[in-house]
Every structure is written in C-alpha cells, then in structure tokens.
Amino acid sequence: MSIAKILWVDDEIDSLTSQIMFLENKGYEVQTKTNGFDAVEFVKENIVDVVLLDETMPGITGLQTLQQIKEANSNLPVVLITKNEAENLMDEAIGSQISDYLIKPVNPNQVWLSLKKLIDNKRLVAEKTTSAYQQEFRSLFMALNDNPDYNGWMEIYKKLVYWELEMKKSDSPEMQEVFQSQKAEANTEFFKFISRNYASWINPKNGSAPVMSHNLMKFKVLPHVEKGVPLFFVLIDNLRFDQWKVIQPIFAENFRIQEEDTFYSILPTATQYARNAIFSGMLPIDIEKQFKEQWKNDDEEGGKNLYEEEFFKAQLKRLGKSDLKYSYTKITNNHDGQKMVENMHNMMQNDINIIVYNFIDMLSHARTEMEVLKELAGDEISYRSITESWFIHSPLNQALKKIADKKVTVIVGTDHGTVRVKTPAKVIGDKQTTANLRYKHGRNLNYDAKDVLVFRDPKEAGLPTPNVNSSFIFAKGDIFLCYPNNYNHFVNYYRNTFQHGGVSLEEMIVPIIRMTNK
Incomplete structure (x- = not known):
C-alpha cells in the first residue's frame, strides 16, 4: 500500500513539530505550508491525499483557501482546524464541503483518527463487510436448510438483497462469487418450495397462504383508505426489492416510511396476469369467467392490460366500497408523466388515486431489443443504478414532491420483478x-x-x-x-x-x- 501524503497548512507550523512527527511515525508523509497561497500552488502541482487546513491565517483565510483548493481538485478531502466554534462558520465550512472539522487545541490522536477515517475508510469498510458476510453466510445457509415457510422465504430474500447491496463495499471478487453462488442455491431451494406449495396457496382449503397479487388490494391497500386523507397507490412496473432499496432514500427525504413489506406475485410473473389480478382482486381463471370480453389469453389478439380500471371498479363494488372516489392514471411515456404532475392537486380531492408507472417494464423490454441498453444494464448493479437515475429525474418523483407536505398516504408496490x-x-x-x-x-x-x-x-x-x-x-x-x-x-x-x-x-x-x- 502506498504512503498517504498529507499537506498541513498553518501559519504557526513550527509549534506543530511533535504532532507532525507523531503522524510520520504512523506512516504518513507530511508536507507543510504556512499560508493559503502556497498551499493552493502545492495542491495544483503535487499529489496530496488529505489537506489539514488552519482556519485563521494572514493573507487569505482558511475558507478562501478551501474554496481555491476545491476549484483545483474538487475531490480532495480537506479537514478544517479552527479555534472558532461559531455556528455560522461551521455552516459555511460544511456547505463548502469540508470532510472533517477539528477544534484547537487538537491532540495527535484526534488528527490521526480523522486521517484514518478519510484515507483508510474504504479499505476498513471492505474488510468489515467481507468478514461480516462470512459470518452471515453460515446463518443464511442454515436458514435455507431449515425448511422455511413463506414468511421465512421473504426474510431470506430481504437478507440476500441486503448483502447484495453491501457487497459493493467489499473489494473481494472471491466474496462476490461466494455470494452469487449462495443466491443461486437459494433460488434452487425456492423453486422446490414453490413447486410444493403454490397450488395449495391458490386453492386454500384451510391452510394459510401469503398475501398475493389477487388479494393485495384487499389486505395491503384498501385498509389504509381514510376519509379526508387521499391515498396514492403507485404501482411501478417490474420493480424488484433491490431496486426499491436503491430508490428508498429518495422517498425517505419527503416521506416517513411506515411499513416496508413484501408479497408474492402470482404465476406467471408477467404483467397481464399479475397486474390484472391486483386490480380485479381475482385470479386469472376467475377474471376470464367474469370478464369474458376483456380477458385476453397470450395467443389472442388485442391489448392485455386495457381494462385495469374497469377491474378495479368491480373489485371496489364487490368489497362494498363503491362509494370511494377514485382516479386511475397510467403512465407509459414522459408526456403522460408531465400531465400527471400538473394534475396532482386535482387528485387531492379523491379517496384513492391509482398511478401505474410503466417505466421499468419499458426498460427491461427495451434492454433486450437495444444494444445500447444491453451495455447500460448488463448486470444487477447497473440495472439498479439506471432505476435510481430514472427515478430521481422522473415526473413521478416530481409529482410525489408536490404532495409531500400534504396529509396523504402513499403506497408503492409493483406487479412482479425480473431475473x-x-x-x-x-x-x-x-x-x-x-x-x-x-x-x-x-x-x-x-x-x-x-x-x-x-x-x-x-x-x-x-x-x-x-x-x-x-x-x-x-x-x-x-x-x-x-x-x-x-x-x-x-x-x-x-x-x-x-x-x-x-x-x-x-x-x-x-x-x-x-x-x-x-
């Protein structure tokens, strides 16, 4: 590992000799400057890993120096050292993107800890992630062999997603490989579990069954409708649990997450089956019986998802909730999305607003058609990254921000995932x-x-x-x-x-x- 290079800038640098020796004994290479001008020039011409910067110096101040250092190298971590604890100074320094803040007099251990955090952080996190997963590997292995029920499988999958997202902190390709093979083994066991149990969930005589597409509305959405509090049910097509986890922080900026749960998509895990089951509150066999004209099998001509609103209306009637005032909006392109943003204030008059957002489905289908998207979403990591980037810039995010300060309930779900x-x-x-x-x-x-x-x-x-x-x-x-x-x-x-x-x-x-x- 190469030696980390530190630049310490202080007009009283001679008084810091013992501190500098302490850092050199810890293996750092320390260069010193006594003013901001020299510091900025040094940063422009030399490799530096961290700058330790005194806030009060003659000539240009620490904050002015900080600004010029950031202009020269925006990614260079700067630790501001100051006698001044004034809040406005701290706010300004943090706003200028300092990496850490130390109050004088500083002791050598404080400085060392700050450097360790900034320089070794990535390596230490990678090592910790790898060793934590090694411990978790065994408990996941035991959970898989412990004959889990449908709740057990939901927990196992959440854990696998957690570790999949953590793995990006680990720089060990071997560990990534171990994880991928454990996930594949989990899918093999899950397939056996579904093969044994699926038919009994669909026709439950007296056994228990998980919440599935056809009873999702009944158990997870409609119970939260409250008079005077509009409910928005946002169905993002094809949203996997790992994709939800990467957009969760964006939601959390504006909303308080009350319940993070999972349910089982029916088979086939395909839009026309799973989504029609959600809105009708029925299994496909019953939709076909009750809506002969509207139901289309795969081999029949005509759109397969044109009647969701009609199905939903019939479900409300069946559940004795016909008095609910609702809206139904389907977004298949950006223009529809912008129209929805403009219409959000009107939706606040309804008891329940359904928003079906087709983006991820378009992405996953386009991805098989277009070489560019094959490049962009070549694996799970890039697929999650595209989802996150899309959501940040989407009309859906804009629309939800418009109602974030109103009294509302927002339920985000999906029809099925992808593999x-x-x-x-x-x-x-x-x-x-x-x-x-x-x-x-x-x-x-x-x-x-x-x-x-x-x-x-x-x-x-x-x-x-x-x-x-x-x-x-x-x-x-x-x-x-x-x-x-x-x-x-x-x-x-x-x-x-x-x-x-x-x-x-x-x-x-x-x-x-x-x-x-x-």
Whole structure:
C-alpha cells in the first residue's frame, strides 16, 4: 500500500513539530505550508491525499483557501482546524464541503483518527463487510436448510438483497462469487418450495397462504383508505426489492416510511396476469369467467392490460366500497408523466388515486431489443443504478414532491420483478405455443422436467385453459426457454437480459411499501 501524503497548512507550523512527527511515525508523509497561497500552488502541482487546513491565517483565510483548493481538485478531502466554534462558520465550512472539522487545541490522536477515517475508510469498510458476510453466510445457509415457510422465504430474500447491496463495499471478487453462488442455491431451494406449495396457496382449503397479487388490494391497500386523507397507490412496473432499496432514500427525504413489506406475485410473473389480478382482486381463471370480453389469453389478439380500471371498479363494488372516489392514471411515456404532475392537486380531492408507472417494464423490454441498453444494464448493479437515475429525474418523483407536505398516504408496490437469465433450455411446442422466455403454455410441450414447474391442469394454478389440453410451464432460477430452430441466435441474443414470467425470488417476492407525509 502506498504512503498517504498529507499537506498541513498553518501559519504557526513550527509549534506543530511533535504532532507532525507523531503522524510520520504512523506512516504518513507530511508536507507543510504556512499560508493559503502556497498551499493552493502545492495542491495544483503535487499529489496530496488529505489537506489539514488552519482556519485563521494572514493573507487569505482558511475558507478562501478551501474554496481555491476545491476549484483545483474538487475531490480532495480537506479537514478544517479552527479555534472558532461559531455556528455560522461551521455552516459555511460544511456547505463548502469540508470532510472533517477539528477544534484547537487538537491532540495527535484526534488528527490521526480523522486521517484514518478519510484515507483508510474504504479499505476498513471492505474488510468489515467481507468478514461480516462470512459470518452471515453460515446463518443464511442454515436458514435455507431449515425448511422455511413463506414468511421465512421473504426474510431470506430481504437478507440476500441486503448483502447484495453491501457487497459493493467489499473489494473481494472471491466474496462476490461466494455470494452469487449462495443466491443461486437459494433460488434452487425456492423453486422446490414453490413447486410444493403454490397450488395449495391458490386453492386454500384451510391452510394459510401469503398475501398475493389477487388479494393485495384487499389486505395491503384498501385498509389504509381514510376519509379526508387521499391515498396514492403507485404501482411501478417490474420493480424488484433491490431496486426499491436503491430508490428508498429518495422517498425517505419527503416521506416517513411506515411499513416496508413484501408479497408474492402470482404465476406467471408477467404483467397481464399479475397486474390484472391486483386490480380485479381475482385470479386469472376467475377474471376470464367474469370478464369474458376483456380477458385476453397470450395467443389472442388485442391489448392485455386495457381494462385495469374497469377491474378495479368491480373489485371496489364487490368489497362494498363503491362509494370511494377514485382516479386511475397510467403512465407509459414522459408526456403522460408531465400531465400527471400538473394534475396532482386535482387528485387531492379523491379517496384513492391509482398511478401505474410503466417505466421499468419499458426498460427491461427495451434492454433486450437495444444494444445500447444491453451495455447500460448488463448486470444487477447497473440495472439498479439506471432505476435510481430514472427515478430521481422522473415526473413521478416530481409529482410525489408536490404532495409531500400534504396529509396523504402513499403506497408503492409493483406487479412482479425480473431475473437476469443466463441458462438456456430447449422447449418444443406447436404453433399455438407462446413466445415468452420464462413461461409457456401450449398443447404438446416438450421440455426437460428438471428445468420447469409444470401445471398440466392450469386450474390448479388459478389460470384459464386457453386451449383443450393446454399446460403451463414456468422456468426455474435463471433459465430461459428457447425453441430448437435458430437456437444459437436466440441464446446469444437473450442471455444476460432481464426477463419475467417464471419462478425466482427476484420475480416473485416483491415490495409493498406504505408511507405518510413527515
């Protein structure tokens, strides 16, 4: 590791000889200057890791020196040392982006601690993260083998997301690899768990079942409607739990997060099934029975998500809540988004406002179509980063800021997540077989049973039967389903893209968050 280079600027530098020797004994290289002009010139021409800067000096002041140092090198950490504890000075110094603040007289240990924090922080955090995960690895391993129930799986997934986000602090590629293999193992076990239990959740005789798409409104949204307090239910398409965690701090600036929870998306984890189930409060098999005209199967012509508002209205009626005044807004482009921002004040007159935001779905689909987006969102880290950047600059963020100081409840949810697909598997089917990469239904499907969850009778999964003898298959983990013709082309085209429709923690365990104004 190279020696850290310190520049100490003080007009009484001779009185600091013992302090400087102390730092040199700790392995730092210390250069000294007695005024701001010399300090700024030195920084322009030499490599410096940290500047220790006296606030009161003849010539230019410490704050003026600080400003000129920042102009020369905006990323250089500066520690301001001052006799003055006046609040306005501290505010000004902090506003000028000092990295630390020490009050005279300073003792050598104080200075050393400040330098350690600034220079060694990254390395120490990386080491701590790696050793903490090594300990957690064992408890996650035990949790996976402890036959978790649906609540247990939600906790395991939250922990995996926590460690996935922590891992960016660790600089150990080996640790990253260990984590990725643990996540893959978790998905393998989760697939077995869903295979054993899904049918009983859909047709619960007396056993318990988690909150799922078709009862999300009933259990997680409508109970929070209060007269005189508008509720905004914001459904961000395709939002995974890890993506929620990166935009959470932006929400937290304006809202108090009351409940951070997850629920299970129904299968297929695809928009037309999961989202229609949310708004109708029904499983797809029942939507098809009750709304014959509006329900469209995969192989039928026509839009699959055109009737959400109608479904929602029928659900309110069924639950005896027809008297609720509601609005329904769907955003599929920036122009719609800007119109919504302008309309927020009108929405304050309603009991409940539904906002469906399609951005992430557009991103994940475009990502498979466009090489540029393949470059931009090549892995989970960049996918999260794009989500964060989008949200910061989105009309949705602007719209929510407009109501942040009003008495409101905001519930953020999604219809399903996505998974990055890496492993191709062959499926053979007839002309009626659907094109989705993570699930298929058709009459004569030919597949490897170990790759998929199969429902030969779609009713067991709460799904309509599009054709006589149709069965549904759902891909496991990171598998994507390809036809044999033109196989290699499709494998190369879709590998490492984000897809949805199948069985994985990322697609099925998704966020539902309740917030109020601060």
